[in-house]
Amino acid sequence: xxxxxxxxxxxxxxxxxxxxxxxxxxxxxxxxxxxxxxxxxxxxxxxxxxxxxxxxxxxxxxxxxxxxxxxxxxxxxxxxxxxxxxxxxxxxxxxxxxxxxxxxxxxxxxxxxxxxxxxxxxxxxxxxxxxxxxxxxxxxxxxxxxxxxxxxxxxxxxxxxxxxxxxxxxxxxxxxxxxxxxxxxxxxxxxxxxxxxxx
Amino acid sequence: xxxxxxxxxxxxxxxxxxxxxxxxxxxxxxxxxxxxxxxxxxxxxxxxxxxxxxxxxxxxxxxxxxxxxxxxxxxxxxxxxxxxxxxxxxxxxxxxxxxxxxxxxxxxxxxxxxxxxxxxxxxxxxxxxxxxxxxxxxxxxxxxxxxxxxxxxxxxxxxxxxxxxxxxxxxxxxxxxxxxxxxxxxxxxxxxxxxxxxx
DNA sequence: CGAAATTCCAACTATTCAGTTGCACTCGGA
DNA sequence: TCCGAGTGCAACTGAATAGTTGGAATTTCG
Numbered sequence: 001x002x003x004x005x006x007x008x009x010x011x012x013x014x015x016x017x018x019x020x021x022x023x024x025x026x027x028x029x030x031x032x033x034x035x036x037x038x039x040x041x042x043x044x045x046x047x048x049x050x051x052x053x054x055x056x057x058x059x060x061x062x063x064x065x066x067x068x069x070x071x072x073x074x075x076x077x078x079x080x081x082x083x084x085x086x087x088x089x090x091x092x093x094x095x096x097x098x099x100x101x102x103x104x105x106x107x108x109x110x111x112x113x114x115x116x117x118x119x120x121x122x123x124x125x126x127x128x129x130x131x132x133x134x135x136x137x138x139x140x141x142x143x144x145x146x147x148x149x150x151x152x153x154x155x156x157x158x159x160x161x162x163x164x165x166x167x168x169x170x171x172x173x174x175x176x177x178x179x180x181x182x183x184x185x186x187x188x189x190x191x192x193x194x195x196x197x198x199x
Numbered sequence: 200x201x202x203x204x205x206x207x208x209x210x211x212x213x214x215x216x217x218x219x220x221x222x223x224x225x226x227x228x229x230x231x232x233x234x235x236x237x238x239x240x241x242x243x244x245x246x247x248x249x250x251x252x253x254x255x256x257x258x259x260x261x262x263x264x265x266x267x268x269x270x271x272x273x274x275x276x277x278x279x280x281x282x283x284x285x286x287x288x289x290x291x292x293x294x295x296x297x298x299x300x301x302x303x304x305x306x307x308x309x310x311x312x313x314x315x316x317x318x319x320x321x322x323x324x325x326x327x328x329x330x331x332x333x334x335x336x337x338x339x340x341x342x343x344x345x346x347x348x349x350x351x352x353x354x355x356x357x358x359x360x361x362x363x364x365x366x367x368x369x370x371x372x373x374x375x376x377x378x379x380x381x382x383x384x385x386x387x388x389x390x391x392x393x394x395x396x397x398x
Numbered sequence: 399c400g401a402a403a404t405t406c407c408a409a410c411t412a413t414t415c416a417g418t419t420g421c422a423c424t425c426g427g428a
Numbered sequence: 429t430c431c432g433a434g435t436g437c438a439a440c441t442g443a444a445t446a447g448t449t450g451g452a453a454t455t456t457c458g
Contacts, residue, residue: 008436023225024226024306027223027224027226031416039436040438041416042417042418044417046435050416050417099305103305106301106354108357111358121361141375143362144358144359148352152348152350156347156351159304159346160343162310162313162317163339164336177340180341180391183394187383187387188387191382191386202404202405202406202454204404207405207406229445230445230446238407241448244447244448245405250446250447
């Protein structure tokens with residue numbers, strides 16, 4: 001049978017995403033990744049270099065997919081709130097990805113794919129300004145707020161359990177949370193606009 | 200000279216907080232902690248048990264200090280917003296602690312000191328309800344929102360750098376962020392009240 | 399004082415794990 | 429059909445690293 005090195009790489013990246021998402025860079029085991037992928041671990045070193053470089057490759061690969069998946073468009077306050085809602089949904093269907101982002105933030109000195117992400121951030125800020133008329137600085141703050149609220153949810157679910165005693169049906173909990181976040185983002189957007197109008 | 204086992208324990212907990220805050224449970228090194236504390240590592244095992252148990256002890260010790268440091272009191276919308284602001288300040292002066300919380304969320308199955316924290320959460324929810332008149336469910340959501348916004352800041356500063364190109368003076372950046380968070384929390388509180396009034 | 403218990407440490411062990419090597423197999427081109 | 433480059437793997441290596449041990453110094457208490 002012919003070799004399919006692209007498939008091998010894909011299997012490794014997928015297994016890596018799963019492993020690193022669960023255990024992080026320091027806690028993730030190269031042997032386990034190779035086993036999960038059904039591939040010899042030497043392939044990892046051949047294709048991606050050392051463990052940390054492989055980790056970055058995994059993050060970057062997941063990142064590429066996510067940036068394309070959710071965009072900010074439309075006009076008015078609800079454009080930003082909608083973005084928050086859709087980002088929430090993405091995060092819900094790809095929890096592994098969001099965890100990866102947190103590991104990255106905690107374990108890596110420098111962010112992965114810095115330039116690509118900076119450009120993407122610029123696009124988002126542009127979209128938010130167009131939708132709301134906010135200043136650049138305010139639009140930045142607003143988007144950081146959205147990202148924090150939405151992505152923080154994954155990691156802080158532990159904390160959530162301390163607030164709501166009965167771990168009710170996951171879907172119910174999620175949709176309640178989604179609603180509150182969208183409401184918060186909308187309120188924050190209006191407040192920011194009002195504040196900048198006052199000057 | 201006389202022995203001072205309490206001091207030894209304290210030194211270990213402090214060194215542990217520093218190490219685990221930087222590298223997490225999987226990445227933290229027992230040898231390094233012992234060296235930092237200037238104590239033999241065998242003491243760790245004698246006093247706290249295995250590495251993971253020691254990690255929990257570290258988190259719990261930091262937690263105890265933090266829960267006492269910031270409380271929610273007063274009346275009206277600004278009581279909640281003030282709480283957010285003060286929690287932000289605490290988090291800024293104790294960044295190691297907040298990072299520990301994230302490591303805990305990512306690396307541990309169950310939260311440390313669950314009962315203590317649950318009680319503390321209940322107190323907070325009570326304070327928020329008293330200040331705002333919100334329902335229990337809404338007060339919970341609101342507080343989760345505050346915690347996410349404030350604590351998420353530590354880990355997502357990496358992401359922040361992608362939004363604001365010049366890494367301007369840290370203090371400026373922080374106070375701008377603080378202001379926006381307080382504004383957001385205030386707006387969210389008002390929105391939640393308005394929403395519940397409508398029914 | 400002197401025995402028992404406690405604190406402390408240097409050195410040790412056993413294991414785990416990132417990264418490597420040597421070799422066999424497959425492919426594409428000349 | 430032969431050669432060189434690329435792919436794949438089992439077994440290996442060397443360095444960390446969590447956890448232990450035996451014994452010396454110190455304290456406590458009869």
